[in-house]
Amino acid sequence: MSPCELHPSKERLAVSVQPTHEQATHEKMKLVNICFLSLAIFVGYSVTQEETAEDLAKFKEFKKRHKKTYNGALERVHFKRWKKRRAVIDDHNNQNRPFLLGENIYSDLSEEEWDTYLLGVKIPKEFVNTEEVVVPPESAVQSVGNRQTLPSLDLRNHTCMPPVKIQSPCGGCWAFIATAAVEFQTCIANNGTKTPLLLSEQQLIDCSSSYGTKGCSGGFYSQAWDYLMAIGGQASNATYPYKAAVGNCSFVKDVTPTVGKISRYSFLAKNETAILTAVQKGPIAVSIVTNSNFTLYKSGIFDDDTCKNGTVNHGVLIVGYGRTNSTDYWIVRNSWGTSWGMSGYIFMKRNVNICRIAEYAFLATI
Known part of the structure; x- marks a missing residue:
C-alpha cells in the first residue's frame, strides 16, 4: 500500500504543524x-x-x-x-528623436482599420506626374504671387479657422480637407465672421460621386470643389449633419440652403516655396504618405524618412509654418479629432518634402 493510501492516525491529527517559510x-x-x-x-x-x-x-x-x-x-x-x-x-x-509618439483614440485599432477609417485620398490620374501648375478655370494665384511672405504664420487660432473635426470611421479625409478650406475662405470673404463656419462634409460624401469621389472609400479635394462650384455651394453641418457613412444625397440645387462657396482653385508647383507663398492667402490642401509613427504622433517636429517613398494615402491641410532650433516646419491640420497629435495638429519638417507633402498641394479661394 502506498503512503497516499494510508489513513492518518489520531495521533498525527493531534499534532500542530507550523508552516515552513516556503509554505508561507x-x-x-x-x-x-x-x-x-x-x-x-x-x-x-x-x-x-x-x-x-x-x-x-x-x-x-x-x-x-x-x-x-x-x-x-x-x-x-x-x-x-x-x-x-x-x-x-x-x-x-x-x-x-525630434518628435514624440503617444497613445490616442486609435491605439487599439488594427492597421487595416487605420487604412479604412482614417485615410481616403485617391489621386486623380490627371494630376499624377504633372509638373506644371494646373489652374481651372481661372487663376487663383493672381492675388497670391505678389503677396509678401511672413517669417512665420499660424492660422490655428485665426477667427475663421473652424474647430478640428473627426472623420472616423470613414475614409473621407478628402471631404474634410476640402470643407475646411471652404469654411476658412468663406469666412474671410464675409469679412471674418465672429465664429467659424461649420459646413457639411456629408454633402460631399453623399453627393459628389459624379465628379469622381467614392464616399468613405476615397476621393480628392479638387473633385469636391468641382462639385461645389457646379452645384452652387455647400450646406451647413446643421442642415446636413455628418454620419460617417455614405447615404442618399439629400441636397437639392436651388432648394437646400447653402452657406459656403469657392469660385476657383489652383494646383501649385511641386515645391515648398510655392506652398509658402500660397499659404499667405489661406490653408493649403495637401496629400501625404502616412505610417504608424504618423498615426501615433504626439508632439515635436515630425521627421521620418520612412514615409518619403510610400504611396500617398491621406489628405491634410497646411495652416502655417515656423522655425525652431534651426529646423523649419509646417503646421498641419488633421481630421482625426483633438485626441490625436497636438490637439489635432502636427508639426512636419519643412523643405525636405516630408511624406511627399509638396506633390499635390492645392489652394482654393473665392
Whole structure:
C-alpha cells in the first residue's frame, strides 16, 4: 500500500504543524494571484503571464478616457493591440528623436482599420506626374504671387479657422480637407465672421460621386470643389449633419440652403516655396504618405524618412509654418479629432518634402 493510501492516525491529527517559510511564501503568492485574477476579471478577460496589473489598470483608464466598449473576445484583441502600441511608443520615445509618439483614440485599432477609417485620398490620374501648375478655370494665384511672405504664420487660432473635426470611421479625409478650406475662405470673404463656419462634409460624401469621389472609400479635394462650384455651394453641418457613412444625397440645387462657396482653385508647383507663398492667402490642401509613427504622433517636429517613398494615402491641410532650433516646419491640420497629435495638429519638417507633402498641394479661394 502506498503512503497516499494510508489513513492518518489520531495521533498525527493531534499534532500542530507550523508552516515552513516556503509554505508561507506560497500562501502569499496565492493571495497575490487571486487579487490579480480579480482585477483581470474586472477589466474583462483572463490573465496570462505576459499581462501585469499595471497594464490592466492603464488599459482600463484608456477605455474610460476614450469611451471604449468591447464585446466578448474583442476585449482581449484590443488589449493586445494597445499593449503592442505602448511598447512601440516607449521604444521610440527613448531614442531622443525630434518628435514624440503617444497613445490616442486609435491605439487599439488594427492597421487595416487605420487604412479604412482614417485615410481616403485617391489621386486623380490627371494630376499624377504633372509638373506644371494646373489652374481651372481661372487663376487663383493672381492675388497670391505678389503677396509678401511672413517669417512665420499660424492660422490655428485665426477667427475663421473652424474647430478640428473627426472623420472616423470613414475614409473621407478628402471631404474634410476640402470643407475646411471652404469654411476658412468663406469666412474671410464675409469679412471674418465672429465664429467659424461649420459646413457639411456629408454633402460631399453623399453627393459628389459624379465628379469622381467614392464616399468613405476615397476621393480628392479638387473633385469636391468641382462639385461645389457646379452645384452652387455647400450646406451647413446643421442642415446636413455628418454620419460617417455614405447615404442618399439629400441636397437639392436651388432648394437646400447653402452657406459656403469657392469660385476657383489652383494646383501649385511641386515645391515648398510655392506652398509658402500660397499659404499667405489661406490653408493649403495637401496629400501625404502616412505610417504608424504618423498615426501615433504626439508632439515635436515630425521627421521620418520612412514615409518619403510610400504611396500617398491621406489628405491634410497646411495652416502655417515656423522655425525652431534651426529646423523649419509646417503646421498641419488633421481630421482625426483633438485626441490625436497636438490637439489635432502636427508639426512636419519643412523643405525636405516630408511624406511627399509638396506633390499635390492645392489652394482654393473665392
